[in-house]
Amino acid sequence: MRIPFTRNARFAAVAAVTALSLTTLSACGGSGGSGSDSKSLEMWTFKQSHVAALRTAAAQFKKQTGITVKIDAYTPDDAYTTKVQSAAKTGDLPDVLEVHSDGEDRVLGAAGVVSDIKGDFKGAWAGRMQDAVQNSGLVTDARFKASQPTSAKDHGIKNGARYSVPFTAGTFGIVFANKKMLADAGFTKPPASWEEWLDMLKKTTAKDPKKGGISLGLKVQATGLTWILQPLAFAQLGQQPYEALFKQDKSTDFASPNGTKVLGLYDQLTPYWMPGTQTLTIDEGDQAFAQGKSAFDVGGTFTLAFLKQNGMNPDDVIAFGLPSPKDGAVPQRALGPQALTGLSVAGTSKQPENAKKWMEFLSGEKVAAQFAKDSADLPATELGADSEALLGPTLSALVASFKGTPENTYNPSPDVDFRPSGYEQDDAGAILADLTPLKQQSVGTTGQKLSKLIDSYWAALR
Template identity: 30%
Template sequence: MNRKAGCILSTMTASALLLSACSGGGGDDNAAGSGKELTMWTWKVAYTPGFEAAAKLYEQKTGVKVKIDTFTPDDTYRQKFQAAANSKNLPDVINWWATAGDSIEGSVLELSGEIKDDVLGKYVGTAMDPIRITQSQVDSWKTDKNATTVQKGLKVGEFYGLPLDIGGFFTFYGNKKLLEEAGLKAEAPKTWEEFVSMMEAVKAKSGTPGLVFGAKIPDLWENWAGSALSIMHGGPQGYIDLLERKAKMSDPANLPVVKAMETLAGKELLMPGVLSTDIDGADQAFAAGKAAFDLGGSFTMSTLLAMGMKPEDIITFPVPPLEGSKIQAWTTDPFTLTQLSVNKDSKNREAALDFITFMTTDPEAAVAFANGAYTVPAVNLGDHAKNLDPNLKSISDTFAKEPGPYSEASPAINSLRGKHKEWEVYAQALQSVIEKKLTAEQAAGKFDDTMAKLEASGN
């Protein structure tokens, strides 16, 4: 599943793109020659205020201005990048998805010889993981007939960007106004059962459904909420046992997690039409006040704000545990969302390098960017974390500083949940639970029966 962290707000005309491609890039003699202005591109509309806030600090520090241009949606941005790369007209700095081998490497500066450990040590532990080239990637590209020439030329340990922000799933968003109108305190529930009671109170007061999420995607619930409920309830090993086919979904340790969805459906707390609602549609419905809560990730905040909500109108909290769970508070390991790279042909190379280092490691710049963009920075903020917007601070606090319960289960999740087809059957069965066509016991039984048949056939 694609890491959804941005907002698709507008589509530019072809003529506007063509005009844009001919101006403002790293090849612009006026800006590049002066040494007083850097150019930067992003596709993240919601991030632009954050970039502008950090750029203002950089100008105050160095006297160098940073001109930021935003192009959306994703495909438009990729096409614009490729056209500018072909004509060597890229900007000095490029904001890109945090990934290695995305074939931008032929156009941006390789940084392993430029950025040393004193800088890399400032990021959260896993921030560089998706950016740095690994041996397994090199081996894979070497034998992959579809690998690009750029990919085949990459070497282990190289990296072509610095991590800008991090994110994670397992986050609920609540509408403060609806909660307060229902006589509730706008604060995080301590348990799943308390969460359900909050939804019931809102529905009783205003008729507004309790929860919306992108249920059109069958496995989204398990990826963004169900696995957290399971890991907290039975511990990481309990979920690993389920993945390794050493346990059943109908076991007393696992069935309460299935019943959590049955409760939402039975009490009619889900937004009508939720099964035809995708991720964007869920966010739009929540922003429009059509549900009291929305399931998303840390990246959802910037989307909601771009849709017109205000930070003070929202509360955020991680998936709350079922009563009796072994783990009473959820933490998850964050992943890197985006990176900053430098045009290898930039006439302002040193200034561009200095800027991306400043943007990604200076605590004041990171906080300014984060609060403007509503995303969590990839740098270890230390005491500066207290200056984050309260919602961002709440999200940041759920990110594990050291490997946590999700880390323990994630190897089995990554290797087995997609491989073992009973999970596909379970995802479909949960959708039938939402429709009230199956009970929790029946959905768990479908999982167990499919697992047994697959094992018997050697699959």
């Protein structure tokens, strides 16, 4: 199951846990899923692609500690939410839960479903994590302030608490290419620029008009905006002019020459969308690529695991970060990682110390590198240079997409402060879809509509 960029719906569903758990957990007492056996833990995940890799790690953990870890998956996400809700009512939660980072973990923490482990995540354990995700799971002053309204889904969290530790990390704006289709069109390497990628698309589409283009789950309206347009805009304009697109200055917003330039670049993809891509969900777009119905697929680092799950060999894929225009302000743009999933200790666990030992074990460099290879997903742990031989070329390319300086790294997180409060990226994505692939609006009209939409959010604040 893919992790979509917009998580509001997921948090709304999980927030239902809050309403029932604060009363039921104390009433039930809860025994934890692993019972009273001090040498046995239970962990739940919502990602089927993680199960085999976690079980391999669990076998190593047992050899090292004598502690057994039972891994269970409940998918899709809605089924996982329902399972957690039910277990919270009866006190039958496992010892460890894999959660969506920086949202779901806080909702569960506010409900008392998961524990505050701020005193444990420190030293070597914390030091293994990538710098960009160090604070994931932590209730910062800003997050605590945002939780104060009673309508907030994480109302009740404690300032300074930590309700999860980072487990997997990734980024958006990753392009996956079918290695054979590229070779048939005369290409063996990733494109070095936006212009080279367009040339690839032109030739793969000429080779096969129906299957030579790009698939992307554009039925989820924010994907084109957040996974292509925004990193493209950052690369073309640079950080400050990119952020200015979302601000109140008419001379620099989406209707300005800068906005028109970026929208024009994005519109260059119009001839190359896979037929019907605007009707596909995220998973369906990836499945189309895995089935050979497109030469390219746009997603995130986490997409590779889903492709593997759908029968595609990672060695048959060339992966690269969305290319930057040659004449752009940031021609060598990097894509900043963010925490995608975390690990939490259930509030009912009778073995919290063993649960934390297991979570720390998973953060070890060698264990994390093996997890990455087995799951085709990237850990939050900073992997050493010698891990490249273990990971292989495709996973190593995903890791390489993170490498950059603060000045040339695009931050994909929605939790940034240059956009107006209340901004909904799905609304902006819907406007963008009318430009491409639907071809119902011009570049100029699209810029004006985006400018008007963003103005409405700023006006609401005034």
